[in-house]
Amino acid sequence: MTRIISGDAGGTRLDVPPSGTRPTSDRVRESLFGALETTGMLDDTAVLDLYAGSGALGLEALSRGAATADLVEKGQKAAQIVRGNAARVQKATGREARTHAVAVQVFLRSTARTYDLVFIDPPYDLPPDQLAADLALVATVLASDGLVIVERAQRSGSPDWGAAGLVAYRDKSYGDTALWWGELP
Secondary structure, rough: OOOOOOOOOOOOOOOOOOOOOOOOHHHHHHHHHHHHHHHHOOOOOOEEEOOOOOOHHHHHHHHHOEEEEEEEEHHHHHHHHHHHHHHHHHHHOOOOOEEEEEOOOHHHHHOOOOEEEEEEEEHHHOOHOOOOOOHHHHHHHHEEEEEEEEEHHHHHHOOOOHHHOOOEEEEEHHHOOEEEEEEOO
8 A cells, every 4th residue: 555654644545556657665755755854855845746656756745845746647547546646635735736647758848837856756667868858858847956856776777967967966775776866066
């Protein structure tokens, strides 16, 4: 079972698409959000969750104090599940969660918003050149003091931050799962 771990919506159950997604484990989310809370990056921020799956990352941020969360998931069935999860968390927090059922690059090219925190949790089989293209577009919507966090298999290797105009900030591995943090220079 996937759930919101902490914050205003702590304990809220999240539905997970039956296939095609890989939910971030509670252990990884707890560590990630503990680190984010120490940076103050969750307080009244705009969050973008790309390849949202169940929406767990963006919705956890919303529960812990983010002002808004945009959840982008191309798969129509998964996007329906994200909408339901977002409605439950939004009800508990009173903060806005918007679901976008479009491809990541389509969303990034069309949004006029700026984000303080961006999660990219693509399928592990996403080619490195597509991740690099996603990151280049993310750099155009990232606030000057914002963070990008990429979750992938450790064996995938670090994202190509330089090609996207970003720089590495930190990284952490949890078994086969790795989180890479980046920011604008």
